[in-house]
Amino acid sequence: MNPNLFRFDSLSMLVGVSAGLFFLLILLYSSGYMRGRKGLVRYYLYTVLTFVASLGVIFANNVILFLVFWGFLGLLLCLLIAVGRKDRAAETARKTLIIVGGADAFMLLGVAMVWRLAEVATPWDLTMDSTRIALTGGKAVAAYLCLAAGALAKAGAMPFHTWVPDTAEDAPVPVTAYLPASLDKLLGIYFLARISLEMFQMSTTMNTVLMGVGSFTIIAAVMMALVQHDLKRLLGYHTVSQVGYMVLGIGTGNPIGIAGGLFHMLNNAIYKSCLFLAGGVVEKSAGTSDLDRLGGLAGVMPITFGPFLIASLAISGVPPFNGFASKWLIYQGIIEVGKNGDVLWILWLSAAMFGSALTLASFMKLVHAVFLGQPSPARKRRENGAWKTGPTLWIPPVILGILCVAFGVFAAALPLRFFIYPSVPGEIVPAGIWGSGWAAIMILIGLGIGLAIYLLGTLRKTRTVEAFVGGEILEEHPEMRVSGVDFYQTIQNLGILKLIYDAADRKFFDIYEVGRKTVLGCSRLAGSLHNGLLPRYIVWYLLGMAILFYVLMG
Amino acid sequence: MIHLIYLLVFGFLLTTCIGLAASWIDRKVTARIQYRVGPPLLQPLLDIVKLLGKETVLPSGVSRVTFLAAPMIGLASVMVVSTVLWVNSLYPSQGFVGDWIVALYLLAIPSLSVILGGFASRNPLAGLGASREMKLVLAYELPFVLAALVPVIEADCSIRLGDILNFQRANGATATSPAGALALLVAIVCMQAKLALVPFDIPEAETEILCGPLVEYGGPPLAIYRLMKDMLLFILPFFLIILFLGGVRCDGVHLFWGVLKYVGLLALITVGRNTNPRLRIDQALKFFWGPVTFISIGAVLLAAWGH
Numbered sequence: 001m002n003p004n005l006f007r008f009d010s011l012s013m014l015v016g017v018s019a020g021l022f023f024l025l026i027l028l029y030s031s032g033y034m035r036g037r038k039g040l041v042r043y044y045l046y047t048v049l050t051f052v053a054s055l056g057v058i059f060a061n062n063v064i065l066f067l068v069f070w071g072f073l074g075l076l077l078c079l080l081i082a083v084g085r086k087d088r089a090a091e092t093a094r095k096t097l098i099i100v101g102g103a104d105a106f107m108l109l110g111v112a113m114v115w116r117l118a119e120v121a122t123p124w125d126l127t128m129d130s131t132r133i134a135l136t137g138g139k140a141v142a143a144y145l146c147l148a149a150g151a152l153a154k155a156g157a158m159p160f161h162t163w164v165p166d167t168a169e170d171a172p173v174p175v176t177a178y179l180p181a182s183l184d185k186l187l188g189i190y191f192l193a194r195i196s197l198e199m200f201q202m203s204t205t206m207n208t209v210l211m212g213v214g215s216f217t218i219i220a221a222v223m224m225a226l227v228q229h230d231l232k233r234l235l236g237y238h239t240v241s242q243v244g245y246m247v248l249g250i251g252t253g254n255p256i257g258i259a260g261g262l263f264h265m266l267n268n269a270i271y272k273s274c275l276f277l278a279g280g281v282v283e284k285s286a287g288t289s290d291l292d293r294l295g296g297l298a299g300v301m302p303i304t305f306g307p308f309l310i311a312s313l314a315i316s317g318v319p320p321f322n323g324f325a326s327k328w329l330i331y332q333g334i335i336e337v338g339k340n341g342d343v344l345w346i347l348w349l350s351a352a353m354f355g356s357a358l359t360l361a362s363f364m365k366l367v368h369a370v371f372l373g374q375p376s377p378a379r380k381r382r383e384n385g386a387w388k389t390g391p392t393l394w395i396p397p398v399i400l401g402i403l404c405v406a407f408g409v410f411a412a413a414l415p416l417r418f419f420i421y422p423s424v425p426g427e428i429v430p431a432g433i434w435g436s437g438w439a440a441i442m443i444l445i446g447l448g449i450g451l452a453i454y455l456l457g458t459l460r461k462t463r464t465v466e467a468f469v470g471g472e473i474l475e476e477h478p479e480m481r482v483s484g485v486d487f488y489q490t491i492q493n494l495g496i497l498k499l500i501y502d503a504a505d506r507k508f509f510d511i512y513e514v515g516r517k518t519v520l521g522c523s524r525l526a527g528s529l530h531n532g533l534l535p536r537y538i539v540w541y542l543l544g545m546a547i548l549f550y551v552l553m554g
Numbered sequence: 555m556i557h558l559i560y561l562l563v564f565g566f567l568l569t570t571c572i573g574l575a576a577s578w579i580d581r582k583v584t585a586r587i588q589y590r591v592g593p594p595l596l597q598p599l600l601d602i603v604k605l606l607g608k609e610t611v612l613p614s615g616v617s618r619v620t621f622l623a624a625p626m627i628g629l630a631s632v633m634v635v636s637t638v639l640w641v642n643s644l645y646p647s648q649g650f651v652g653d654w655i656v657a658l659y660l661l662a663i664p665s666l667s668v669i670l671g672g673f674a675s676r677n678p679l680a681g682l683g684a685s686r687e688m689k690l691v692l693a694y695e696l697p698f699v700l701a702a703l704v705p706v707i708e709a710d711c712s713i714r715l716g717d718i719l720n721f722q723r724a725n726g727a728t729a730t731s732p733a734g735a736l737a738l739l740v741a742i743v744c745m746q747a748k749l750a751l752v753p754f755d756i757p758e759a760e761t762e763i764l765c766g767p768l769v770e771y772g773g774p775p776l777a778i779y780r781l782m783k784d785m786l787l788f789i790l791p792f793f794l795i796i797l798f799l800g801g802v803r804c805d806g807v808h809l810f811w812g813v814l815k816y817v818g819l820l821a822l823i824t825v826g827r828n829t830n831p832r833l834r835i836d837q838a839l840k841f842f843w844g845p846v847t848f849i850s851i852g853a854v855l856l857a858a859w860g861h
Contacts, residue, residue: 298617357695372673446630457606457774467613487685
């Protein structure tokens with residue numbers, strides 16, 4: 001075997017091991033979630049093949065080999081989405097195939113250009129780590145952009161994001177948790193890191209472009225998430241928004257920012273699949289993922305609520321969970337950029353920090369509408385027994401929830417030291433590490449003081465009473481319920497934001513819809529030329545011949 | 555171990571004492587403005603002690619753990635952030651890199667705890683109030699972060715509070731530059747909203763939604779919320795003093811100046827809440843995302859150009 005075909009360094013080991021972890025958890029979860037469905041053989045076959053292909057992508061060093069595995073992954077993604085039961089699943093699968101496949105075509109073009117630039121004999125000799133192309137000149141920039149388009153479409157960054165929310169809504173939950181939420185993020189960002197750190201030498205301009213794409217993705221996607229009405233679709237938009245942080249981290253171009261981006265990639269895979277899996281349990285038990293028809297589930301499914309709440313806080317970057325640890329590194333990276341005299345860092349930093357506040361807001365809405373708040377009348381009619389979930393459904397979210405806490409509290413001691421730092425080129429100053437363990441102890445002591453105050457008081461003699469509003473018992477008046485779906489209506493109707501939201505509603509920013517309309521418009525134009533009348537065809541024929549003669553003779 | 559002592563002595567005890575005293579000043583001044591006599595000095599403490607003696611009432615069907623843990627989370631985060639601020643004020647070299655980010659994040663958690671508590675109450679008024687609190691957080695967070703960036707930019711992009719303090723000791727307080735003055739103005743407005751005081755008491759609006767998120771709370775959990783809010787009444791101005799007014803130094807006459815800075819900010823808060831009507835939530839959003847954000851962007855640009 002050619003020793004250059006595969007490569008096992010710390011970055012590929014990191015991604016490979018995490019891919020394996022998610023694969024096992026998804027298998028366990030699927031055994032409970034998918035039970036009793038049709039086409040299970042197909043489903044498990046695709047899942048295993050996806051894992052094998054992604055291992056190929058991760059460890060391949062030969063670019064052609066990498067492209068082959070990458071192409072398989074796109075196809076398998078489309079097939080897995082089509083397993084969904086909804087009517088729209090087929091349409092969504094097609095949309096995904098066109099966006100991801102289209103981006104893959106760009107990648108192919110990019111590889112061809114890299115081959116010319118790297119001046120190796122055949123494309124077969126092209127390896128991921130051998131070329132260090134400087135980003136000078138139009139050709140190199142075009143090649144980089146083509147490859148980055150493939151990586152960003154796979155990860156779901158804007159403007160190639162629109163397949164992610166649709167997939168989240170229509171595909172089965174384990175598929176969403178497996179591919180767009182964890183595996184595709186890992187692979188897309190892995191590839192982005194490979195091309196940005198090894199294949200090309202980044203220039204300041206290209207780093208700025210990356211940071212711009214990242215910041216824009218963070219804010220725009222989370223603004224869309226704020227106003228969604230469906231549990232899974234809302235999570236889908238967050239899947240997009242979090243990519244922004246990773247791209248931002250890699251775009252900083254300094255070791256600490258890149259470490260933050262890679263760590264965020266890992267953390268995002270953990271809490272995002274935790275959220276999807278917990279959301280899947282809710283959907284399976286309640287029979288719907290419409291936020292308006294859920295509510296008050298914390299009482300009946302506490303073991304799902306716990307991981308969901310922890311993951312929500314982690315994704316919003318609340319210390320001391322893992323999301324904060326990686327965002328903190330990214331912020332440091334951005335400030336390092338500022339120290340080198342770039343002024344735009346202020347924009348990136350405020351976008352990233354404001355993005356966290358928006359994320360928190362939309363997750364608070366979700367937590368209220370699904371788990372806290374008052375139960376919807378539809379949910380009250382269900383028997384209490386219907387809420388029991390098998391261990392295969394709650395073990396994976398619980399494991400992921402524990403990982404969220406562990407990777408946050410022991411960030412510096414465990415994941416950063418063993419996985420992330422070895423993968424990053426360059427030195428990282430140890431002083432720049434956030435003392436997460438120290439902070440966790442402080443917070444624990446703080447909680448202890450709170451508990452002591454409770455114990456000083458009268459916690460032991462609690463009394464439960466019916467809630468009243470305006471002198472009426474609340475439970476007897478279901479019409480007084482606030483579901484939480486319209487919490488952010490105010491923002492949706494605010495000045496210029498209203499215009500943007502309306503345009504987004506008409507799919508104005510959907511690259512697939514825009515492309516489809518353009519293509520259909522062109523074909524209608526071409527179609528109108530073919531009206532079936534002989535004289536018209538003769539005119540075209542003669543006209544064409546005249547032009548031909550003119551060109552050939554002239 | 556030394557951190558533990560900081561946490562207990564400075565983070566908890568000292569901050570609580572100053573917070574309760576500040577709460578008394580605020581109530582006394584408010585009473586005098588309204589031609590009332592006002593409470594005695596120990597009243598804020600007595601209120602909390604009295605609440606501790608009341609029984610804990612849970613609305614039926616709530617998630618008990620969330621309902622009772624929410625106030626504790628807020629209290630814990632306030633204590634940690636006050637420890638960070640105290641350590642930085644006493645020994646500017648002892649802070650860690652990035653404590654500016656940590657302080658900003660931890661200062662958002664008290665709002666989060668109120669929101670979680672309100673949502674956990676299963677009461678429509680609490681839910682409404684908590685959603686307003688969330689929107690208020692969104693409204694002020696952007697200008698607040700931008701304003702807090704100004705001292706960072708002036709101190710050569712250092713996100714250590716200790717560096718920011720040392721820079722101000724060498725070159726004069728941030729607020730003496732035009733950019734710093736503008737940023738301080740923005741931060742004071744945002745502080746009023748962070749404390750949820752009039753004109754931004756929209757989440758609690760006693761006269762329309764009966765204290766909003768806190769409507770179902772009573773007894774010890776309410777006592778913790780009260781304690782948290784009193785501590786915030788000290789911590790937020792303290793944070794602003796560190797960022798913009800050169801911090802508080804505990805030696806000799808500097809201590810007096812520090813107290814004066816704090817009392818000045820407290821007076822602004824009290825006057826602000828006694829002379830304004832309450833805004834609606836959409837007005838507050840427009841106000842913060844419109845003029846306030848523009849002013850803070852102006853401040854950041856001025857700072858980036860070296861003014």
